[in-house]
Amino acid sequence: TKHFKVAVLPGDGIGPEVMAEALKVLDAVERRYDVRFERTPANVGGAAIDLEGKALPETTVAICQAADAILFGSVGGPKWESLPPNEQPERAALLPLRKTFDLFCNLRPAIIFPALTGASSLKQEIIEGGFDLLVVRELTGGIYFAEPKGIEGEGPARTGFDTMKYSEAEVERISHVAFAAARKRNKKLCSIDKANVLSTSVVWREVVERIGKEYPDVELSHMYVDNAAMQLVRWPKQFDVMLCGNMFGDIISDEAAMLTGSLGMLPSASLSEGTFGMYEPSGGSAPDIAGKGIANPIAQILSASMMLRYSFAMIDAADAIDAAVEKVLNDGYRTADIYQGHPGEKKVDTVTIGDAIVAAI
C-alpha cells in the first residue's frame, strides 16, 4: 500500500465545501487503488487570522512541511477586506507558502470543456470545439519577490519602488518545465515577455531561446505581453503552452482562465523541484455563495487530480478522476455557475455533483 501525507488547507468562503468533495474523491481513489492518503487539516487565510492571529500560522507551515503535498482551498472574503492590501488573507497566505516551499512553477490550465462552450464570454465561432492552453508561470521570482522594494522620500517626492529581476538559473528551471510540458502536449511554446523595454525580459528571452535548443521538437515563439493580452482575446486556439514570468503570468493566466467562462472548473498546481507541490482551484473563495452548498467543486477535485499526477505519480488515478469529471459533465450535471438551461442539463448542488463524480470513478 502506497502512503502519502496530504496537508489539507480548506481556507475561507466556499473552500471548506468544495474541499469536502475533493476529500470524498480521495476516498474513492483509496477504494479503487492500493493507496492511503493521510490527511492533516490546517488553518489558512482569514480563518487562520480569526483563530490563530495570522493568515499562515507556524503550525500550518509545520503540517505542510511534514506532508508530501498541500491541497489548498481558497482564501479571502469581505470580512478581511479592510486589512491593508499586503495583510489580506490571499496575499499573506500564498506568497510565504510559495517562498517557504520553493514553489517556483505554477501550472494553470485554461480549458474550455466541450460540454461548456456556452459559458465562455467569447463568440461561438472563436471557441468552436473548445480550447486547451496551459500557462506556465514562474512563481517565486520576478517583481513579486525581488529586493529592494519599499517607499522612500517625503511629500511629492515620496516614491514607491520595486525591483524586477530574473537570473539565468531561474529562467532555466522554469523553461525546462515549460518545454517538457509542451513536448507532452501540442509541441508549441510561446514565451511572453517585454524584451523591447525590460532588461529582465532580455535575459528571459535569451535563456528561453537557449534552452529551446534542447527541445528541437517544440516550436518556440516569443510574444510581447501587451500583444499576448490581445491575441488571447482574438484567437486563443493559437496557443498551446504560454511561458511567463511571475507578474505577466499572474495577469495572462487570469485572463485566459476567465476566457473559458469556467473559472470554477480550473485547477492549478504550484510545484517545487522535487515532487512536493501545492494544488488549488484557480478561482477565488466566492464569499457571495459560501455556505449555500451550491459552489462548483470541480476545480478543487481536478486540483486533487493534479496532486496525484504531479506529486504522487499516480497517473492512472488522475486520469480516472479527470474522466469521471468529463462523464458527469456529459451526463448533464451542472452546478449553478455552469448551468445554461440547455436540454439534458440538470442543475445540482455541490454534494450531488461530488457524489456523481465519486460514483463515476
Added chain:
Amino acid sequence: TKHFKVAVLPGDGIGPEVMAEALKVLDAVERRYDVRFERTPANVGGAAIDLEGKALPETTVAICQAADAILFGSVGGPKWESLPPNEQPERAALLPLRKTFDLFCNLRPAIIFPALTGASSLKQEIIEGGFDLLVVRELTGGIYFAEPKGIEGEGPARTGFDTMKYSEAEVERISHVAFAAARKRNKKLCSIDKANVLSTSVVWREVVERIGKEYPDVELSHMYVDNAAMQLVRWPKQFDVMLCGNMFGDIISDEAAMLTGSLGMLPSASLSEGTFGMYEPSGGSAPDIAGKGIANPIAQILSASMMLRYSFAMIDAADAIDAAVEKVLNDGYRTADIYQGHPGEKKVDTVTIGDAIVAAI
C-alpha cells in the same frame, strides 16, 4: 484665422495610406472652419532607419519641437524584425518621443461602435448596445523608464533587472487627468494596481485615493490588475475610466482595445502638461495589408479629431469629424477589417471611406 503647426509622421506599413486620409480630413476642417494647419512631414520608425539611420532622427525631433502637435501613423514591420528588440522601430521611436515631450498621459478609448458589435470577439449578450471605456495610462514613468536597469553577473547568476517606481507627484498629475475625464463621462473611475504585492502600487493607491477626495462626484474603486484582466473579459460595461500605471496600462489598454474587435477604429492621444500632444492609431502598421489601399483609416482620422479636441481646443470641429465617421458607418461604409457582409454594408477601400468622411464633414 487660427494657425496650428502639425508635425506629420506617417511611419511604416499602412501609416502613409491612412495618414493621407487624415490629412484630407484636416483639409475639410480648414474649408469649414477658420483655421490653417501647417503640416511638416518627417521620417520615423523603420522608414527613418532606412533613410536616416535611426528610428527617431534629430531632424524629426526638431520638426516636432517646432510644432503644436504630432500626428503619428504607425511604425514597424518584418523588415526590421531581426533588429534587437530594443532597437525595433516601435520601441526606438515611441519611448524617446514620449520622454522628450513629457507625454505623461496616454488616453486610449476602447469603444464598440453600435454599428460594429459583430466585430467583437465577445458574445452578443455581453456587448449588446456597445461599450465605451477609456483607459488613462501613465506614459513616462514606472518600470518602462525608471533606473537602474540592466544586466549583471556571469553564468547562471547573470541577472536582468529593472526598477519600477512612482512618486506621489507623478501619480497626482495622471490622477487629475483621469478624474477630470471621468467627471465628463459616466463619473466612474477604477484605478488598477497590485497593491497587495508592489510598494509602487501602495503609493499609487494612496495618492489616487487622496486626489479622489477633490472629485467627490466621481465614484472611485480599486482593482488588482489580474482581476482587471478578468473583469474586462467578463463584463467590460462595468468600466467607465480605468486609470493605470505605464506597464499595467500597456497590457490592459491593448486587451480592452482588442475586445472591441475594431482595433482599426481606435485612436489614442499622448498628452503633456500644456496643450502639446501626440496622436496615433491604437493599432499597428499592419504590414500584411500595407500598400493595398484597403486599410481602415478611421483610427487615424479619429486621432486627428483628438488632436483638434485636446491640443487645439477645436471642440466643434472634433465633434464634426466624430459625427462624420459615425454617419459613414451608419451609411454602411466598411473597409475589409470591419466588413461583415450584413445587408446594407458596402465593402470599400481606404480612399473611398476617407472621401465619404470628408464629404460628411
